[in-house]
Amino acid sequence: MKVLCIAQQKGGVCKTTTVLSLSASWALEGSRVLMIDVDPQANLTRNIVDYERLAVDMSSVYAAKASLKEAIAPTATPGLFIAPARTSLSRVENLERSLSTYTVLRREIAKLGDAFDRVVIDTPPSLGLFTVSAFLSASHVLVPVQPTFFCQEGLGDLNQTIVEAREDNAGLVSVRYFMTLFDKRTIISQEIAGLLRDKLGPSLFATTIRRNIAVEESQYAQKTIFDYAPRSTGAEDYRALAKEVAAWLESS
Numbered sequence: 001m002k003v004l005c006i007a008q009q010k011g012g013v014c015k016t017t018t019v020l021s022l023s024a025s026w027a028l029e030g031s032r033v034l035m036i037d038v039d040p041q042a043n044l045t046r047n048i049v050d051y052e053r054l055a056v057d058m059s060s061v062y063a064a065k066a067s068l069k070e071a072i073a074p075t076a077t078p079g080l081f082i083a084p085a086r087t088s089l090s091r092v093e094n095l096e097r098s099l100s101t102y103t104v105l106r107r108e109i110a111k112l113g114d115a116f117d118r119v120v121i122d123t124p125p126s127l128g129l130f131t132v133s134a135f136l137s138a139s140h141v142l143v144p145v146q147p148t149f150f151c152q153e154g155l156g157d158l159n160q161t162i163v164e165a166r167e168d169n170a171g172l173v174s175v176r177y178f179m180t181l182f183d184k185r186t187i188i189s190q191e192i193a194g195l196l197r198d199k200l201g202p203s204l205f206a207t208t209i210r211r212n213i214a215v216e217e218s219q220y221a222q223k224t225i226f227d228y229a230p231r232s233t234g235a236e237d238y239r240a241l242a243k244e245v246a247a248w249l250e251s252s
């Protein structure tokens with residue numbers, strides 16, 4: 001089972017949107033996909049299920065009061081499941097932590113066996129407990145980069161955190177990047193995109209996600225981009241990225 005973690009400590013760079021869009025795209029093609037929300041903001045959860053009616057969420061899993069299996073709920077998309085988060089997840093970071101708090105996610109994912117083809121983890125904009133526990137569980141890490149002036153700030157810290165996680169997770173085989181929120185009308189976006197291609201080389205996916213208002217609207221409508229606007233550039237870009245990422249997951 002491939003475990004993909006989408007991470008970047010910068011906020012608002014499309015982590016959550018990407019988790020949902022890639023997962024939905026794969027589920028629509030027949031894969032069984034589990035999304036795990038380990039962000040106390042619970043944006044992914046709110047985008048896709050009725051937040052008020054959640055039974056078990058990831059707070060209970062991190063507190064070792066429930067299994068991951070018990071937290072899994074179906075979504076409106078066949079084959080697509082979610083282990084949701086509540087905002088109370090933020091309190092886990094205040095609890096006394098042991099090594100076990102960092103590794104509980106990995107143990108719980110391992111217990112799922114082959115129930116899912118792919119697991120996709122949404123992380124908060126930080127390199128704290130939740131992101132580190134996701135790195136300790138992941139086989140692959142995907143990093144969204146928005147081509148702005150400061151976009152390379154922090155990529156070194158992110159890499160260092162991944163290098164350290166690898167010492168305890170030999171299964172973490174690969175890290176890749178993709179560009180997002182690209183605005184082709186601005187010269188600065190194009191120039192920075194060129195610089196990123198030079199710097200990241202083949203670890204940068206060919207697909208770039210363009211800025212597209214339908215993506216933002218789909219969130220308010222609580223739908224995936226494929227249900228909300230299947231012919232939008234957002235849906236087109238995410239379909240292309242889903243293909244590239246799937247090939248990467250299956251080849252490494």
Ligand SMILES: Nc1ncnc2c1ncn2[C@@H]1O[C@H](COP(=O)(O)OP(=O)(O)OP(=O)(O)O)[C@@H](O)[C@H]1O
Pocket residue numbers: 010011012013014015016017018039041043123124125181209210211212213215216217219234
């Ligand atoms: N391709 C796009 N075009 C336009 N808006 C987008 C696109 N992708 C995402 N957005 C919007 O950008 C905002 C941030 O996206 P998202 O929540 O996915 O980022 P994030 O990295 O998960 O944020 P956080 O760090 O807070 O978790 C959202 O309002 C989303 O609707």
Ligand SMILES: [Mg+2]
Pocket residue numbers: 015016017039043044122123124
């Ligand atoms: Mg998010």
